[in-house]
Amino acid sequence: MKVLVPVKRVLDANVAVRVKADGSGVDLANLKMSMNPFDEIAVEEAIKLKEAGIAAEIVAVSIGPAQAQDTLRTALAMGADSAILVKTDETIEPLAVAKILKSIVDQQAPDLVIMGKQAIDDDSNQTAQMLAALLGWPQATFASKVVIADGKASVTREVDGGLETLELDLPAVISTDLRLNVPRYASLPNVMKAKKKPLEEIDAASLGISLAPTLRVISTARPPERKPGVMVGSVAELVDKLRNEARII
Amino acid sequence: MSILVLAEHDNSALSPATARTVAAALAIGGTIDVLVAGADCGAVADAAARLDGVARVRVADDAAFAHQLAEPVSELVVHLAGDYGHILAPATTTGKSVLPRVAALLDVMQVSDITAVKGPKAFERPVYAGAALQTVEATADTVVVTVRISAFDAVAETGAAPIEPVAFTPAAPKARFVSREAAASEGPELANARIVVSGGRALGSQEQFNAIIKPLADKLGAAIGASRAAVDSGYAPNDWQVGQTGKVVAPDLYVAVGISGAIQHLAGMKNAKVIVAIDKDPDAPIFKLADYGLVGDLFELVPELTESL
Ligand SMILES: Cc1cc2nc3c(=O)[nH]c(=O)nc-3n(C[C@H](O)[C@H](O)[C@H](O)COP(=O)(O)OP(=O)(O)OC[C@H]3O[C@@H](n4cnc5c(N)ncnc54)[C@H](O)[C@@H]3O)c2cc1C
Ligand SMILES: Nc1ncnc2c1ncn2[C@@H]1O[C@H](COP(=O)(O)O)[C@@H](O)[C@H]1O
Numbered sequence: 184m185k186v187l188v189p190v191k192r193v194l195d196a197n198v199a200v201r202v203k204a205d206g207s208g209v210d211l212a213n214l215k216m217s218m219n220p221f222d223e224i225a226v227e228e229a230i231k232l233k234e235a236g237i238a239a240e241i242v243a244v245s246i247g248p249a250q251a252q253d254t255l256r257t258a259l260a261m262g263a264d265s266a267i268l269v270k271t272d273e274t275i276e277p278l279a280v281a282k283i284l285k286s287i288v289d290q291q292a293p294d295l296v297i298m299g300k301q302a303i304d305d306d307s308n309q310t311a312q313m314l315a316a317l318l319g320w321p322q323a324t325f326a327s328k329v330v331i332a333d334g335k336a337s338v339t340r341e342v343d344g345g346l347e348t349l350e351l352d353l354p355a356v357i358s359t360d361l362r363l364n365v366p367r368y369a370s371l372p373n374v375m376k377a378k379k380k381p382l383e384e385i386d387a388a389s390l391g392i393s394l395a396p397t398l399r400v401i402s403t404a405r406p407p408e409r410k411p412g413v414m415v416g417s418v419a420e421l422v423d424k425l426r427n428e429a430r431i432i
Numbered sequence: 433m434s435i436l437v438l439a440e441h442d443n444s445a446l447s448p449a450t451a452r453t454v455a456a457a458l459a460i461g462g463t464i465d466v467l468v469a470g471a472d473c474g475a476v477a478d479a480a481a482r483l484d485g486v487a488r489v490r491v492a493d494d495a496a497f498a499h500q501l502a503e504p505v506s507e508l509v510v511h512l513a514g515d516y517g518h519i520l521a522p523a524t525t526t527g528k529s530v531l532p533r534v535a536a537l538l539d540v541m542q543v544s545d546i547t548a549v550k551g552p553k554a555f556e557r558p559v560y561a562g563a564a565l566q567t568v569e570a571t572a573d574t575v576v577v578t579v580r581i582s583a584f585d586a587v588a589e590t591g592a593a594p595i596e597p598v599a600f601t602p603a604a605p606k607a608r609f610v611s612r613e614a615a616a617s618e619g620p621e622l623a624n625a626r627i628v629v630s631g632g633r634a635l636g637s638q639e640q641f642n643a644i645i646k647p648l649a650d651k652l653g654a655a656i657g658a659s660r661a662a663v664d665s666g667y668a669p670n671d672w673q674v675g676q677t678g679k680v681v682a683p684d685l686y687v688a689v690g691i692s693g694a695i696q697h698l699a700g701m702k703n704a705k706v707i708v709a710i711d712k713d714p715d716a717p718i719f720k721l722a723d724y725g726l727v728g729d730l731f732e733l734v735p736e737l738t739e740s741l
Binding site: 194196199200202209221276277278281300301303304305306307308309310311312313314315316317320321322323324325327337340341342343344345346347348349350351352355360361362397398399400401402403404405406409412413414415417418419421422424425429431432 | 499501502503506524525526528529530531532533534535536537539540541542543544545550554557558559560561562563564565566567568569570571572605606607608609610611612613614615617623627652660663664669670671673676677679684685695696702705706707708714719721722723724725726727733736737740741
């Protein structure tokens with residue numbers, strides 16, 4: 184079985200976000216970029232399937248600038264077999280990402296696509312579902328457990344109110360949630376080996392897909408700040424403030 | 433202009449998320465229809481018909497929709513989409529699963545998780561865990577939107593809209609429902625609670641989480657929330673996670689207990705009216721946000737607080 188894992192290069196989760204003063208966007212200059220955390224979970228799950236003898240091959244794919252090569256090398260160092268960079272310097276919306284991924288799926292013919300539920304920069308939570316729709320494949324979003332057997336995927340999902348289990352025919356698209364696994368760190372020898380693994384580059388413009396954004400970003404602003412609070416010295420003082428100042432209890 | 437709102441329900445009860453999504457639709461302006469897709473869901477349709485501002489309830493009552501699976505429901509919505517300029521759903525796990533499929537099939541982007549309506553096609557939405565607020569305008573003819581329910585107040589229930597059946601049979605399913613394991617919950621629903629008490633990693637175990645957090649929540653009539661660390665460690669079920677990638681809440685009172693205040697957690701609760709933080713580290717970032725901060729050992733302070741209420 185072949186597994187395709189889309190990975191996005193995003194601002195590292197531990198870096199403080201700075202909104203540009205002119206409202207034109209977020210300042211990303213010289214900041215640490217990393218693989219989207221949910222995509223690390225997706226890569227890990229694919230590697231687990233390979234270690235279990237279920238997956239034979241893992242292909243990582245990223246859509247982004249030349250530097251997204253680093254993200255793909257990380258996936259290769261974790262254990263992916265090969266990588267594809269669909270290169271573009273433009274900001275590509277989830278719908279266009281899904282269309283590009285569809286063309287990669289058409290060419291690679293994977294049995295399973297595992298991807299993140301959400302990119303922690305745009306917080307869109309839509310690309311996996313869109314890809315599944317464009318392919319006419321079933322989907323299981325927010326996966327916390329995946330079992331593959333007899334050409335089917337049994338996926339437990341983190342939903343409002345608890346957990347839900349679905350059975351999907353393959354091929355299918357699965358999006359990862361936080362509890363699916365704990366992604367491994369790439370060891371130094373594996374980082375060295377990853378440098379020799381194949382990484383193919385495709386020019387996004389060559390795919391004949393419209394990449395122009397369809398949502399016009401009017402402004403990007405800092406959220407309003409809360410007014411400063413106070414420290415209280417005791418439980419009694421806290422209860423008094425909640426009763427008589429905030430009048431909330 | 434017509435707007436279709438996808439109802440959130442469990443076949444027997446309409447979720448309050450729907451009344452909040454209708455409020456977002458009212459802010460956009462236009463004739464509002466609510467679509468109830470389910471099985472034996474007549475009571476849900478009746479409840480939807482009572483929501484103020486709703487012109488018509490359309491009901492697709494069919495076993496195929498019993499579990500709100502994304503494939504059949506998105507096919508149904510696309511089948512009806514021609515009648516509408518906007519399609520809205522609450523940003524619940526169901527809405528988030530269904531609506532991007534609808535958007536892709538209509539060849540438009542989804543505007544995810546909006547927190548305000550700025551114009552007929554313009555919306556505010558948080559990005560980067562709420563560290564920035566973007567205003568975006570959709571350019572396509574059909575506008576597909578998921579609504580952050582904590583950002584909109586529910587419409588009242590004094591209406592009496594007509595209910596009309598929709599006949600539609602989706603394609604044979606490639607995804608099938610197997611089972612559902614409901615998280616134990618006795619108190620109010622987290623997403624709609626007036627007061628939320630949340631516990632973090634500091635609780636140390638599921639037993640201590642229950643022994644410390646639950647009595648305080650019970651005393652306050654509060655729903656219980658948790659940080660990611662508490663959920664990852666198994667102290668609390670997954671659907672209690674508050675944050676960027678969990679639930680977003682905006683209660684009147686939010687009590688954070690042993691939660692440091694990482695930006696991913698703040699993203700889910702910083703719009704609470706009043707925030708209380710109890711933590712032993714005076715430098716914990718949660719105190720920068722808290723209206724009332726109390727430094728000390730939660731294992732002493734929280735029982736004392738519960739006792740004194
Ligand atoms: C992709 C991604 C998504 C994420 N999504 C979310 C999300 O949706 N929600 C979320 O919450 N997090 C999320 N996180 C995790 C987030 O970054 C933090 O790791 C997490 O919120 C920390 O949880 P915590 O505050 O319980 O634990 P910690 O940060 O470890 O804080 C524990 C606190 O308890 C205090 N403490 C310890 N003992 C005591 C005591 N006896 N009495 C009083 N205080 C005590 C400590 O001083 C400390 O402040 C996400 C992270 C990533 C990378
Ligand atoms: N530029 C990209 N390159 C590769 N994968 C992507 C890209 N954008 C989004 N994805 C995938 O889609 C998931 C969800 O992203 P989003 O819908 O933007 O929140 C991510 O976790 C990735 O797996």
